Each structure stands twice: as structure tokens, then as C-alpha cells.
Amino acid sequence: MTRPILYSFRRCPYAMRARLAIHVAGIECELREILLRDKAPEFLAASPKGTVPVVVDAGHVIEESLDVMHWALAKHDPQGWLDMPQEGHALIAQSDGPFKSALDRYKYGSRHPEADTDDEREKGADFLRKLNTMLQGQAYLYGENPCLSDMAIVTFVRQFAHVDQDWFYAQPWPDLIRWLDAFKASNLFAAIMGKYPTWQQGDEIIVFCPKTPG
Numbered sequence: 001m002t003r004p005i006l007y008s009f010r011r012c013p014y015a016m017r018a019r020l021a022i023h024v025a026g027i028e029c030e031l032r033e034i035l036l037r038d039k040a041p042e043f044l045a046a047s048p049k050g051t052v053p054v055v056v057d058a059g060h061v062i063e064e065s066l067d068v069m070h071w072a073l074a075k076h077d078p079q080g081w082l083d084m085p086q087e088g089h090a091l092i093a094q095s096d097g098p099f100k101s102a103l104d105r106y107k108y109g110s111r112h113p114e115a116d117t118d119d120e121r122e123k124g125a126d127f128l129r130k131l132n133t134m135l136q137g138q139a140y141l142y143g144e145n146p147c148l149s150d151m152a153i154v155t156f157v158r159q160f161a162h163v164d165q166d167w168f169y170a171q172p173w174p175d176l177i178r179w180l181d182a183f184k185a186s187n188l189f190a191a192i193m194g195k196y197p198t199w200q201q202g203d204e205i206i207v208f209c210p211k212t213p214g
């Protein structure tokens with residue numbers, strides 16, 4: 001049986017969330033690490049829009065990270081990540097939309113000369129305050145177990161926190177910080193952050209999340 005191919009980029013928060021779902025689902029993939037500034041032609045042939053992550057599963061191309069998460073969890077969802085209230089989808093949309101836009105303008109201020117980085121940080125902080133409130137008294141966004149929205153959002157919160165860690169960790173968001181730090185310290189996060197050389201045709205196959213024997 002041929003394994004699905006996963007085109008990925010280690011530090012991309014979209015690729016990270018795809019790898020989180022693939023890993024928790026235990027799907028063995030052939031990992032191909034892409035260099036964003038010099039994309040492999042095989043990658044562009046599979047998905048001309050040229051964003052990671054992309055999964056190619058028996059000729060079927062999945063080129064949106066959330067779709068990759070759903071694809072993986074539909075196969076196997078041992079932690080019940082899909083067991084999420086309906087509003088979790090709207091929360092993910094808020095993260096992928098306005099929050100991600102503020103994050104980009106805050107993080108890459110020089111690429112957005114029209115934006116004021118303090119204003120953008122404040123827009124992002126509005127969303128983070130909401131998450132902090134949701135996390136009060138519970139380990140995850142919708143209770144004591146992680147679900148799709150935790151894992152679809154946390155990699156972007158991590159990126160936001162890393163723009164200016166001194167500022168982030170000084171904010172009155174103890175529950176959000178606890179949630180983020182627990183994720184960063186988790187075995188799951190460690191398992192998806194392995195370092196791989198950039199892939200090119202002819203390289204030896206790298207198996208992402210190999211099945212443990214037995």
C-alpha cells in the first residue's frame with residue numbers, strides 16, 4: 001500500500017495543525033519538506049496554488065489545512081477531536097480570518113506599511129481575551145478534552161506569542177498562557193516538530209509518524 005504524501009513546512013502554523021491531526025490519527029505519510037522560496041516542481045504540479053500543507057492520497061489532492069485535519073480525523077479520531085460544539089467552527093473561522101490577519105500585520109509590520117502594529121496587536125488581543133475567558137476553569141476551549149478548535153487555533157496563538165514573548169507573557173491571560181504552555185510542552189507537539197531536510201525527487205522516503213510495531 002502506498003502511503004499518502006504530505007507536503008509540509010516545519011514552521012508553518014497551517015502545516016503544523018495538519019501534522020497534529022495526522023499524528024493523532026496515526027496515519028503514516030511520506031513527508032516531503034518544502035522550501036517556500038524554491039518550491040519543488042512535483043509539489044507545484046500536485047497543487048499549483050503552492051501553499052503548504054498539501055496531502056496527496058491515492059491521487060486525491062487535499063490542499064487546505066483544515067480539510068487535511070478533517071480527512072485525517074475522519075479516518076481515525078481516537079481523542080474525539082471532532083466531538084466539538086457547532087460554535088467551534090465559527091471560532092476557527094474567526095481565528096483563520098480576523099485574528100490571522102491581525103497576526104500577519106503585527107508580525108510582519110514592514111510588509112504592511114499601511115498597518116499600525118500596536119493597533120494590530122490590540123485586534124489580536126481581543127480574540128485572545130475571548131479565548132482566555134473560554135479557558136477559565138477548564139483545560140481546553142470546550143471542556144476537559146482537546147478538540148478540533150484547540151488544535152486548529154493553538155499554532156497561530158503560539159506564533160502570536162512569539163512575536164514579543166515579554167509582552168505576551170506579561171498579559172493578564174493566565175488561562176490562555178496555561179493552555180498554550182501545556183501544548184508547547186506536550187509530546188504531541190514534540191512529535192510533529194521533527195526537523196527534516198528539504199525534499200527533492202529521488203530522496204530517500206521520510207515516514208511521518210511511523211506506526212509502532214505491534
Ligand SMILES: N[C@@H](CCC(=O)N[C@@H](CS)C(=O)NCC(=O)O)C(=O)O
Pocket residue numbers: 009011012013014015036037050051052053063064065066
Ligand atoms: N489556506 C491555506 C493557507 C496555507 C498557507 O498560507 N501556508 C503558507 C505557509 S505558512 C504558504 O504555503 N505560503 C506560500 C508561500 O509562502 O509561498 C491552508 O489552510 O492550508
